[in-house]
Every structure is written in C-alpha cells, then in structure tokens.
Amino acid sequence: MTDWNIQSRARACTACSKPFADRETYHTLLFDETPGFRRSDVCDACWQKQYSEGARDRKGFISYWQGVYAAPPPPADAIKRETAEALLRKLIELNDPSYIPAGYILAVMLERKRLLKVKEQIVRAGQRVFIYEQPATGDVFTITDPALQLNQLEQVQRDVAALLEHGLNPPTAPETAPAAAPAEVAAPIAEPGTQSGPEEQEPS
Numbered sequence: 001m002t003d004w005n006i007q008s009r010a011r012a013c014t015a016c017s018k019p020f021a022d023r024e025t026y027h028t029l030l031f032d033e034t035p036g037f038r039r040s041d042v043c044d045a046c047w048q049k050q051y052s053e054g055a056r057d058r059k060g061f062i063s064y065w066q067g068v069y070a071a072p073p074p075p076a077d078a079i080k081r082e083t084a085e086a087l088l089r090k091l092i093e094l095n096d097p098s099y100i101p102a103g104y105i106l107a108v109m110l111e112r113k114r115l116l117k118v119k120e121q122i123v124r125a126g127q128r129v130f131i132y133e134q135p136a137t138g139d140v141f142t143i144t145d146p147a148l149q150l151n152q153l154e155q156v157q158r159d160v161a162a163l164l165e166h167g168l169n170p171p172t173a174p175e176t177a178p179a180a181a182p183a184e185v186a187a188p189i190a191e192p193g194t195q196s197g198p199e200e201q202e203p204s
C-alpha cells in the first residue's frame, strides 16, 4: 500500500462552491481518512464560519495552511519537457511501490531547487510521510519516506538519473556502461525541510 498521491488545488471553495478569484486567499485543510488523505480548499468566509475554531488544536484535520489563489496559466505555458517534476507526477500516477525511493529522491531534489515546499511531516502507519506543495500550482504531493539506508542511496540516485535521462519507458537498449549521473542527483541527500543554503551544492 502506498501513501502518496497528488491532490490539486480546487478552483472553487469546497464548502460553498464559489469559484476562487485570482489572488484570493484560500485555506487548505488536510484530513486523514481511509484510505488516504483528503484535501479541502475553502474560501476565507467559509474558513471563518466553519473551520477556524478548530485550527488551534487541528480538530478534525491534520494539517492546515493558507494560500493565495492564482488563476491557471494559459495552456501553452503548461507544456513542458520531461522535468523532474513531470517525472515525479508520472511516478505518483503509476502508484507502484517500487518507485517510492525514486519519488522520494525526486521530491528532495525539487525541494532543493525550491520547486516544492514541505508543508507538513507526519507519521502514518509507522512511516514518515512528507506533505509537499508545489507553490506555483498549489498542488499537494504526498511522499512516503522510504527510510533509505546509505548503501541503497547510490543505486536509487542512479535509477533517478536514468529515469530523468531516458524517461519511464526507455526503448529496450542493451545494458552498457551507465552514463555519469547528472550533478543534480549526485549530491548527497539531506533531510527534507532542512535545506538552508541558498544554492545547490557545486558538483565536485
């Protein structure tokens, strides 16, 4: 069973169905429900009326934050080449447990590039789970910490480098000497949420 998924920001208030306007403040609540997390985005009025009382002790929800809604970009801007984020989305959609380590490494890479932000860290069924937000779209990514050992890390980083280079379904190529890993995945992995330096590490 995997705990990871993507939950997009709603375009309208979950409570009153009023569409969000560009730059409107919204409130995101995460509920821990079977079988996964449920996200709810509500407008400021509904927040004040229905939920703010529970915010002090997170009554009924496990995480909460406030954001500013941005109207979706025109479709042309959405077309991207295979970036680390696009790859992470594909891995999450596949929901294949064997990709959990690669997904975790990708999320850490994206956090380092400030393309994802850790909103919450919780323990669920004995596993650490990170709630990441993509700040531009407001999408929320639930990423399970695979608790990688140091001796597993190198192999996972090679897997991620290969996925970034060839995509998920590479043509059946002979297994020859692997290319050198890109510098961006060669750096050691730090704890999510603890990156403090302004830049990525220099490749050595």
Ligand SMILES: [Zn+2]
Residues within 6 Å of the ligand: 013, 014, 015, 016, 017, 018, 042, 043, 044, 045, 046, 047
């Ligand atoms: Zn509302």
